[in-house]
Amino acid sequence: MRHRQKGRKLGRKKGHRELMLRNLVTSLFDNESVRTTEAKAKEARRLAERMVTFAKRGDLHARRQVLKHINDQDVVKKLFDSIAPRFEGRAGGYTRIIKIARRHGDAAPVAILELTEKSKEAEEKEAKKVTRTARKTGEVVGEEKE
Amino acid sequence: MPVPKRKVSKTRKRKRRTHWKLESPGLSICPNCNEPMVPHRACPHCGYYKGRKVLDTE
Numbered sequence: 001m002r003h004r005q006k007g008r009k010l011g012r013k014k015g016h017r018e019l020m021l022r023n024l025v026t027s028l029f030d031n032e033s034v035r036t037t038e039a040k041a042k043e044a045r046r047l048a049e050r051m052v053t054f055a056k057r058g059d060l061h062a063r064r065q066v067l068k069h070i071n072d073q074d075v076v077k078k079l080f081d082s083i084a085p086r087f088e089g090r091a092g093g094y095t096r097i098i099k100i101a102r103r104h105g106d107a108a109p110v111a112i113l114e115l116t117e118k119s120k121e122a123e124e125k126e127a128k129k130v131t132r133t134a135r136k137t138g139e140v141v142g143e144e145k146e
Numbered sequence: 147m148p149v150p151k152r153k154v155s156k157t158r159k160r161k162r163r164t165h166w167k168l169e170s171p172g173l174s175i176c177p178n179c180n181e182p183m184v185p186h187r188a189c190p191h192c193g194y195y196k197g198r199k200v201l202d203t204e
Contacts, residue, residue, distance in 0.1 A: 101190035112188075 008043050021047055024113075026070050028095070029079050032122035033114035041097050041113040048113070052094040055084035086117040 010017050024044040028034045029051070036044070051069060054062040058080060070076050087094050098112045115122075154162075173182040179192035188195035 098195055099187040100195075101184070101187060 007046070008039055010039060010043065022069050022071065025051060026072050026075050028113060028115070029070070029075050029083060030072075032118045033112055035100075035110060035112050037103075038097070038099060038109040038111045041111040044113055045095050045097065048095050049092065051079065052084065052087055053092075055079045056087060058084065082119060083115065086115075086119075090116070 010020070012020065021040075021044050024034060024036060024040060025048045028044065028048055034041075034044075047069065051066050054066045063076065063080060066076055066079065067073075070079070094116055096114050096116050098114070100110050100112060102108060103110045171184065174185040175181070176183045176189040176192060176194065178189060178194040181189065181191040183189040183191065
């Protein structure tokens with residue numbers, strides 16, 4: 001029986017699974033958004049939200065707690081200095097999962113895991129995507145959709 | 147060991163299998179580009195989901 005057992009095994013042994021999730025979360029904070037399978041996105045979300053909560057606390061102990069999971073000093077610095085302040089007025093819900101089309105090849109359900117509040121640079125990158133698509137579909141950029 | 151007494155005839159086999167059917171996926175129409183799409187997912191055609199997402203394909 002799997003009563004009260006949280007989390008997914010993701011077909012990996014503990015060590016493999018944990019390192020994979022840590023890498024995924026590190027990339028998420030580094031790039032503000034990552035694309036993975038739905039199951040991995042949902043697991044990574046748990047860890048990511050926890051890390052943001054620590055980062056919002058901001059003290060040295062919190063930083064050390066985060067360093068247990070994120071092995072990249074630069075990313076931890078970014079998390080504490082630039083990501084955490086963005087979420088000041090938010091109690092949870094720091095990440096968002098957007099499901100996208102199934103992957104070609106193995107038909108795996110894929111999703112994008114992203115931070116709810118993105119940095120300016122990340123948003124500019126997104127805006128470029130819009131312009132590119134808009135040009136293709138022949139739609140006027142900046143015009144409000146009904 | 148008990149075994150079937152008769153071979154299953156073609157008719158009988160086919161009748162049994164009339165209920166094996168493929169189901170069509172439940173699709174909805176993308177509110178942005180009017181193409182069919184899987185609901186609750188970013189549209190693979192225009193890349194929209196509640197605003198903006200995903201790169202366009204090609």
